[in-house]
Amino acid sequence: MFAALTIAGSDSGGGAGIQTDLKTFTALNVYGTSVITALTAQNTKGVQGIHTVPADFVSCQLESVLSDIPVQAAKTGMLGEADIIHAVAQQVKKFQLEKLVVDPVMVAESGDRLFKTEAVETLIKELLPLALIVTPNLPEASVLVGSKIETVPEMIAAAKKIISYGPRYVLIKGGHLNGEEMVDILHDGENIYRFSEKKLQTIHTHGSGCTYAAAIAANLAKGFSPIQAVKISKRFITNAILHGISVGGGYGPTNPIGALMAEVNSFRTAAALSEALTIIKKENACAELLVESNPRLFYCAEDTQSVKDISSQFISFEPKQHQRIKISAASEENSSLLANLLLEIHKKNPVLRAMVQVKYLPEIASKAATIKFKTQDHTTSLPDGPILLQLQRAGKAEPILLLCASTPQDAAEELVKLAKTFCRA
Numbered sequence: 203m204f205a206a207l208t209i210a211g212s213d214s215g216g217g218a219g220i221q222t223d224l225k226t227f228t229a230l231n232v233y234g235t236s237v238i239t240a241l242t243a244q245n246t247k248g249v250q251g252i253h254t255v256p257a258d259f260v261s262c263q264l265e266s267v268l269s270d271i272p273v274q275a276a277k278t279g280m281l282g283e284a285d286i287i288h289a290v291a292q293q294v295k296k297f298q299l300e301k302l303v304v305d306p307v308m309v310a311e312s313g314d315r316l317f318k319t320e321a322v323e324t325l326i327k328e329l330l331p332l333a334l335i336v337t338p339n340l341p342e343a344s345v346l347v348g349s350k351i352e353t354v355p356e357m358i359a360a361a362k363k364i365i366s367y368g369p370r371y372v373l374i375k376g377g378h379l380n381g382e383e384m385v386d387i388l389h390d391g392e393n394i395y396r397f398s399e400k401k402l403q404t405i406h407t408h409g410s411g412c413t414y415a416a417a418i419a420a421n422l423a424k425g426f427s428p429i430q431a432v433k434i435s436k437r438f439i440t441n442a443i444l445h446g447i448s449v450g451g452g453y454g455p456t457n458p459i460g461a462l463m464a465e466v467n468s469f470r471t472a473a474a475l476s477e478a479l480t481i482i483k484k485e486n487a488c489a490e491l492l493v494e495s496n497p498r499l500f501y502c503a504e505d506t507q508s509v510k511d512i513s514s515q516f517i518s519f520e521p522k523q524h525q526r527i528k529i530s531a532a533s534e535e536n537s538s539l540l541a542n543l544l545l546e547i548h549k550k551n552p553v554l555r556a557m558v559q560v561k562y563l564p565e566i567a568s569k570a571a572t573i574k575f576k577t578q579d580h581t582t583s584l585p586d587g588p589i590l591l592q593l594q595r596a597g598k599a600e601p602i603l604l605l606c607a608s609t610p611q612d613a614a615e616e617l618v619k620l621a622k623t624f625c626r627a
Contacts, residue, residue: 205233205271206423207299208416209264209290210279210307211240211252217447217455218244218409219279226416226458230438232423235271237263239279239286246408246450257285264293274423275301277415282317284324291328301422304333304369305415306342322346331368335428337415338364340378354385354396361389371428373418377401377410384440388432395429397436406446406454413456414439467503475501475515478556478610482517487621492517493561500544500557501610512541515610540604543593547606551584556613560590560603566624567592570603588616 208223216222220236227234239260243251267273276299281287294302306325308317322345330336344351346367347360354376361372376385381401388395417435418428426434438458445460478499482488496516503511544557560566570592588607605620607613 203233204231204420204423204425205235205273206416206419207235207237207267207273207276208279208419209237209239209260209276209281210412211242211282212238213242213244213409215245215408215450215455217246218412222409222412222455222458223277223279223416226413226438226442227420229459229462230417230420230424232420235267235273237267239290240282242280246452246454248452252282254282254286257283257289260286261289261293264290264297268293268297268299273299274425275299275303275419277303277305277419278329279305279412279415280307280317281325281329282321284318284321287321287324287329291332294329294332299332300334301419302333302335303415303419303422304329304336305411306336306338306346307411308342308345326367330364333369334422335371335373335418335432336364336367336369337373337375337411337418339375339411343374352379354379354387357385357387358389358394361387361394365389365391371432373432375411375414377407386432386436388429390428395432397433399436399440402440402443404443404446406448406456407443408453408455410439410443410456413442413458417458471501471503471513474610475499475513478614479515479517481611481614482617485618485621487625488617490625491561491617491621493559497559498540499610499613500540502544502548502555504555505552506545506548509538509541509545512544514541543602543604544606547584547591547604551586553586553608554584554589554606555608556610557604557606558613558617560605560617560620562600562603563624566590566620567601567603588612590616590620 206227208220210223211219213219213221220238224234224236237260239255241253242249278290281290326346338346340351343360343364347363351357351360357374357376361374364372372389374387379385384399384401386397388397414435417438418431421431421434441461442456442458445457446454447457448454498514498516500512500514506512540559547554547557570590591604591606593602593604605613605616607616
């Protein structure tokens with residue numbers, strides 16, 4: 203298995219530093235090792251305190267990891283002090299770490315300084331010459347070149363100056379640029395490469411630099427060239443920002459595993475719906491209990507806040523041949539009402555995530571709980587287990603019957619129980 207090393211500070215808020223680096227390695231299927239350079243008292247609003255790890259213990263951690271675990275690439279984050287930078291540089295040379303990504307972390311997203319001014323010279327003289335790639339953002343690049351950078355031409359000029367410090371590649375990140383694009387400039391000493399993505403309108407970017415650099419290190423560990431690693435990682439960090447987490451009262455963190463979990467949940471949802479439909483098909487009487495018009499089974503992602511995270515599976519059958527239950531895609535237009543109902547039910551009780559509409563029969567309706575739904579009205583409590591709900595709609599004579607449960611499989615099994623009780627076998 204591929205392995206990578208992060209040499210960085212700990213973020214107690216979990217959104218940057220060691221924490222997000224290890225999440226990124228995991229998301230990219232790379233084994234993560236770590237050397238902690240500092241402990242921070244930190245949250246989404248800022249940095250309340252920093253406790254620096256002694257340089258000799260940083261060196262001890264590096265010796266411990268690198269003498270045992272074959273690390274294919276490493277990245278540095280918050281180093282903070284000159285003696286720590288010196289210790290890291292010495293161990294990088296000793297263990298001949300060729301794929302080193304240096305992220306010159308100087309300032310947190312909140313604006314708090316994480317780097318002592320006197321350490322800049324040590325970084326430039328001792329660590330940058332050992333770097334395969336150095337990844338400053340605009341404020342960090344401005345410190346490294348001694349002038350403010352605000353445009354793409356200025357980024358290119360800065361990259362050409364920083365390359366003279368010794369790194370083989372310079373990646374200047376343009377997330378702070380004005381405009382609609384997130385433009386990054388990569389320079390290899392000869393060529394200029396431009397990587398661009400549409401800027402996302404969000405404040406949840408805490409840890410974006412750490413995530414980006416960690417992704418580059420992970421992809422280098424997997425054998426990608428520096429240019430390939432940056433290109434792939436640019437897409438990765440964009441997705442991590444897209445899935446950013448709204449937590450705390452300040453700058454929420456990026457989500458390195460967001461895209462991965464969306465993919466995993468997609469497969470889990472498809473499998474759950476498929477298994478539920480298999481359960482339904484085994485009991486012919488279920489066909490009599492389903493509504494005649496486009497019966498569907500709905501399932502929403504855990505703790506979803508949007509209808510777009512609700513999936514539905516259309517169940518079609520031929521009335522004269524109940525044993526033949528076929529599966530096809532549900533139309534978004536016809537399913538929006540029930541999808542919104544499930545979202546409201548889920549908000550009232552997060553455990554309830556699956557739903558199927560049952561044909562209205564008086565004898566079944568008598569067993570159902572009556573409930574009224576209003577937008578943002580979460581006053582009505584619902585039990586954790588499967589429940590049959592009767593919804594009276596304004597202007598409609600006949601109520602809607604909804605069978606709700608925690609999973610599609612549970613909903614299917616409850617539907618089978620109802621079918622055996624109220625319908626002919």
